[in-house]
Structure formats: structure tokens, C-alpha cells
Amino acid sequence: MTRTRPAPAATVPVDTDTMRGSIALLLPHETVQPPVGEQLATLTLALRGHMQLIIPEVEQITARLSSNDIPRYCALACVGEARGKLGVRAAADPHGALTYARRLARTLTALCDHYEALTGQGMCVACDRPIRATDDTVPYDRVGNSGGALTSRIHAACAQHPRPAR
Structure with a gap:
């Protein structure tokens, strides 16, 4: 019996503009007054959601590249770092929450950069x-x-x- 793989589902391009809009609320931290309390918690959830959306897209794109392709290697290293950050929770204090959100924002920035580079944007x-x-x-x-x-x-x-x- 021969099994055929189902055709990959058509996906909507990742909205990196929206993701970068969320990032801009935290970075660069020298020029941005960050949200606090519930606003920071909501933004952190949004950043986590953005990362959960873009990670599989980057992985799908890299799967089509040669295993010795340097942009593929770099993008997958970033994906690994992003997955690690998603597996961690922020410290309970306000400073820890802000530090965690900014780490997510920097990693999401890198994911957006890789996605855009790999898709030709x-x-x-x-x-x-x-x-x-x-x-x-x-x-x-x-x-x-x-x-x-x-x-x-x-x-x-x-x-x-x-x-x-x-």
C-alpha cells in the first residue's frame, strides 16, 4: 500500500508588521516607556502568541533549504532560542516581567528578520x-x-x- 502525503495547507503570510508593532512597545528600551501591570501581561501574551505563529512558518521555510545553507542554520538556531524562551516564565516581580517581555521582543525581532529574509521580503x-x-x-x-x-x-x-x- 502506498501512502501519499497530504498537500501542505496554504498559509497566510505572517504579519510581521503587527509583530513589529508589538515589539516597538518595548524596544529600544532607552526611548520607550514600557507598559506595566496588566498591559505588560497582555503584551507578553501577545509576544508569545506571535512567536508561536512565526516559529512553524520559519521551520517550514527552512525545511525547503539545503541542510548546509547558512541562513537556514541561523534561522533554526533562532527558532531553538525562541522555543527555549517560550519554555520559561517571567519572574514574579515587575522587573522580572519586563525583562522577560523584552527578551521575547528581541527574539521575536530576530524571528521576523529571518522570516523576511527567507521569504525575500x-x-x-x-x-x-x-x-x-x-x-x-x-x-x-x-x-x-x-x-x-x-x-x-x-x-x-x-x-x-x-x-x-x-
């Missing part, structure tokens, strides 16, 4: 929003982490209206 380095195929963009040169020059694309509107310095 570019990110505007000026506004931290995805660049869609229909968006008007311009090249943007910047220095990379290793010192070399990188050329990215940014939204044309971001080039004309840069963010104020932090």
Missing part, C-alpha cells in the same frame, strides 16, 4: 518596515558590521524624510 533600514514589491525604493549605502560597505534599498519617502537622531 526586504527591510527598509531607515524605518524598519518591510519593503514590498510595489514600494518605490532608492539605493542606500551604509557600513556593515564587518567594516565593509553594504548597499541596501530604502523607501523613497524615507530617503526624503529621515528619522530624527535618537
